[in-house]
Amino acid sequence: MRFTFQRRRFSDLSEQEVLALAISSEEDDARIYRSYAQHLRQEYPSTAAVFDKMAVEEDQHRNLLIERHKTRFGDVIPLIRREHVAGFYQRRPVWLLENLSLETIRDEAAAMERRAEQFYLKAAARSTDAATRSLLGDLAAAEAGHTDKASGYGQQHLDEGALNSEEKTKRRQFILTWVQPGLAGLMDGSVSTLAPIFAVAFATQNTWTTFLVGLAASVGAGISMGFTEAASDDGELSGRGSPIKRGFASGIMTTVGGLGHALPYLIADFYTATITAIIVVFIELWAIAWIQNKYMDTPMLRAAFQVVLGGALVFAAGVLIGSG
Numbered sequence: 001m002r003f004t005f006q007r008r009r010f011s012d013l014s015e016q017e018v019l020a021l022a023i024s025s026e027e028d029d030a031r032i033y034r035s036y037a038q039h040l041r042q043e044y045p046s047t048a049a050v051f052d053k054m055a056v057e058e059d060q061h062r063n064l065l066i067e068r069h070k071t072r073f074g075d076v077i078p079l080i081r082r083e084h085v086a087g088f089y090q091r092r093p094v095w096l097l098e099n100l101s102l103e104t105i106r107d108e109a110a111a112m113e114r115r116a117e118q119f120y121l122k123a124a125a126r127s128t129d130a131a132t133r134s135l136l137g138d139l140a141a142a143e144a145g146h147t148d149k150a151s152g153y154g155q156q157h158l159d160e161g162a163l164n165s166e167e168k169t170k171r172r173q174f175i176l177t178w179v180q181p182g183l184a185g186l187m188d189g190s191v192s193t194l195a196p197i198f199a200v201a202f203a204t205q206n207t208w209t210t211f212l213v214g215l216a217a218s219v220g221a222g223i224s225m226g227f228t229e230a231a232s233d234d235g236e237l238s239g240r241g242s243p244i245k246r247g248f249a250s251g252i253m254t255t256v257g258g259l260g261h262a263l264p265y266l267i268a269d270f271y272t273a274t275i276t277a278i279i280v281v282f283i284e285l286w287a288i289a290w291i292q293n294k295y296m297d298t299p300m301l302r303a304a305f306q307v308v309l310g311g312a313l314v315f316a317a318g319v320l321i322g323s324g
Helices: 015-040 045-073 094-099 102-126 130-157 165-192 194-204 207-232 243-260 270-295 300-323
Strands: none
Touching: 015 045, 015 102, 015 130, 045 102, 045 130, 102 130, 165 194, 165 207, 165 243, 165 270, 165 300, 194 207, 194 270, 194 300, 207 243, 207 270, 243 270, 270 300
């Protein structure tokens, strides 16, 4: 995961930089919508027309922002983009379009507009210029309208039993704040600690030493992952929620993932402890696959294959190193 020490925080940006960021973001979003439209035009011409119109409106927003910047700060617009600001949610690369379904593209567009609305509301709250504040507020309202447009069109393709908007928003926030960081931590703790724990186990065949190494690796990895998750994004713009919550979720689950196959080495008999630890490893890997399937909509077979294959490779590396 990336640290944000080389990026600016939103709270540190000047009003000119906020306007410049808004201009570049509107330009990027217009390009994304045109890419969506081009991808969908042959099979879903009506949806493509919606995205064409949204792209034109993003161009209009950009022009309004440029005029406001010229009025207040002149013609030279600072170069600042999403990737320069900590916590600014990154858009999905457009070259992944071919792998996205109609429903996924609709959801992506709605999520883009929700984040843009949140950005403009926060930017408006910081502005000290009445005209700029008014423009940013109007743009926030316009982005909210885009969210309704993207979601509204997609409702034609949803079953009657689909979750309502409020439930979907609540579920999405839960996944962003707790599930994603926790899953990343569980995967890191369960997989990355396999090699050192089993290497020590087979090298020494001493259960107490193996337990101490596993405990140290698990706690150390948990602290590292928790700190990294909390420092990577303050959640102000991305909507991922409190960095403290995400840090705790990632750190605790990393520690739990490592301790799962370290605790069996409290058993004095080496072979009994090792067999128990291997059983625990398989339970951990299947739990990861189940979480991916339930919350990330990853097909169960694919999720199981990925985590079991990765875990088996790391386990084998540890056994080979320890046996050597």
